[in-house]
Amino acid sequence: MQYIQLEELKVRAESFDSPAENPKENEPKPRIQSAERTVSVLLAVAESSNGLKTKEIMHQVGLSRQVTYHLIHTLLTTGIIRKNDNSRYVLGLAALSIAEGFRRQLxxxxxxxxxxxxxxxxxxxxxxxxxxxxxxxxxxxxxxxxxxxxxxxxxxxxxxxxxxxxxxxxxxxxxxxxxxxxxxxxxxxxxxxxxxxxxxxxxxxxxxxxxxxxxxxxxxxxxxxxxxxxxxxxxxxxxxxxxxxxxxxxxxxxxxxxxxxxxxxxxxxx
Missing domain, CATH: 3.30.450.40 (GAF domain)
Structure with missing residues (x-):
């Protein structure tokens, strides 16, 4: 009896570690989701005519104020966006490197x-x-x-x-x-x-x-x-x-x- 129980435990342990049997393996990772959200904020700013304010970004990308502020801060620290004199977020100088790289690699x-x-x-x-x-x-x-x-x-x-x-x-x-x-x-x-x-x-x-x-x-x-x-x-x-x-x-x-x-x-x- 003890042998059978050990075998059952072994099978259960293996199935628990198996990616195919673990539904959480297929869930999006938080880091990937954060990257996707950051890109969505960047694209919203890039596609605007004269920049966006925080509230406008929130509405366009469908995120909470707290998350939006966090993502904006991340983009500001990289220099890829900046805040202009009208308190609107526009593309920063770092975005120029991406644009030039795109043209070179086109x-x-x-x-x-x-x-x-x-x-x-x-x-x-x-x-x-x-x-x-x-x-x-x-x-x-x-x-x-x-x-x-x-x-x-x-x-x-x-x-x-x-x-x-x-x-x-x-x-x-x-x-x-x-x-x-x-x-x-x-x-x-x-x-x-x-x-x-x-x-x-x-x-x-x-x-x-x-x-x-x-x-x-x-x-x-x-x-x-x-x-x-x-x-x-x-x-x-x-x-x-x-x-x-x-x-x-x-x-x-x-x-x-x-x-x-x-x-x-x-x-x-x-």
């Missing part, structure tokens, strides 16, 4: 930058290349125009508001319908200007027109006073786009030339 296809530079050389206008990076549409290469009055260069790595950008609309229009639908479901159709398309049905109609004509336009939808034109890079299944950004005053008169330059730059070389 590693866009080598063929994109020469195409962008060729567009600038042929038109004098600001040009860029965009593409899919995981589930986001990102500016992969940019070059400022040579004209004295030109469009500002968007930074490499920029993403967001694809529904208002020529390259974004083009890539969404050419994407698999499910990919397009999932992107729009997680990216609200916010108005950047009074001309931004914010109605889903109207945007779908524009996507159909883009597929028909083979290029996309931004008619002051992202920035007032600027118009953009984008075409797909040939032979790459709609994964990359080349675009040009031009002050509205000279866009119409040069549209055909811009379009020709873009299509030439988008052709497969060699």
């Amino acid at each position: 590693d866009p296809p080598e063929h994109l930058a020469p195409r962008v530079r060729s567009i600038v050389a042929a038109t004098g206008e600001t040009a860029y290349a965009g593409g899919w990076v995981h589930d986001e549409i990102v500016a992969l290469a940019t070059a400022r125009g040579e004209s004295p009055v030109g469009a500002a260069e968007i930074p490499q790595g920029f993403s967001g508001h694809a529904h208002a950008r020529a390259s974004g609309k083009l890539l969404l229009a050419l994407a698999d319908p499910k990919v397009c639908e999932e992107y729009l479901a997680s990216h609200p159709l916010e108005a950047r200007t009074r001309k931004t398309i914010t109605k889903y049905r109207k945007l779908m109609e524009e996507f159909a027109q883009i597929r028909k004509q083979g290029y996309a336009l931004d008619n002051e939808e992202f920035n007032e006073g600027l118009r953009c034109l984008a075409v797909p890079v040939e032979g790459l299944a709609g994964r990359f786009a080349l675009g040009i950004s031009v002050p509205s005053g000279r866009f119409e008169a040069n549209f055909k030339r811009y379009l020709e330059v873009l299509f030439n730059a988008a052709k497969i070389k060699g």
Whole structure:
């Protein structure tokens, strides 16, 4: 009898130590949860227009005041966020290292930058290349125009508001319908200007027109006073786009030339 009892105890002890039998092994660790919460606070600050106050952060990330204060203090000590003169939390200098590292490590296809530079050389206008990076549409290469009055260069790595950008609309229009639908479901159709398309049905109609004509336009939808034109890079299944950004005053008169330059730059070389 004693032998049987010892065996039972041994089995119970082994099952108690087994990860498969211990439900607590599958529970999230407090340290991991804390890291996730810290990142959520950082992202809330990063995605805001002019920073956030503590109460705003609490509401956005859904945490208590005590936990929010603790996480903010942690981020402040690292220098990744700071408190400005308006008592709002904004990104700190340490965040610049992350942004610069992201741009360095983005590693866009080598063929994109020469195409962008060729567009600038042929038109004098600001040009860029965009593409899919995981589930986001990102500016992969940019070059400022040579004209004295030109469009500002968007930074490499920029993403967001694809529904208002020529390259974004083009890539969404050419994407698999499910990919397009999932992107729009997680990216609200916010108005950047009074001309931004914010109605889903109207945007779908524009996507159909883009597929028909083979290029996309931004008619002051992202920035007032600027118009953009984008075409797909040939032979790459709609994964990359080349675009040009031009002050509205000279866009119409040069549209055909811009379009020709873009299509030439988008052709497969060699």
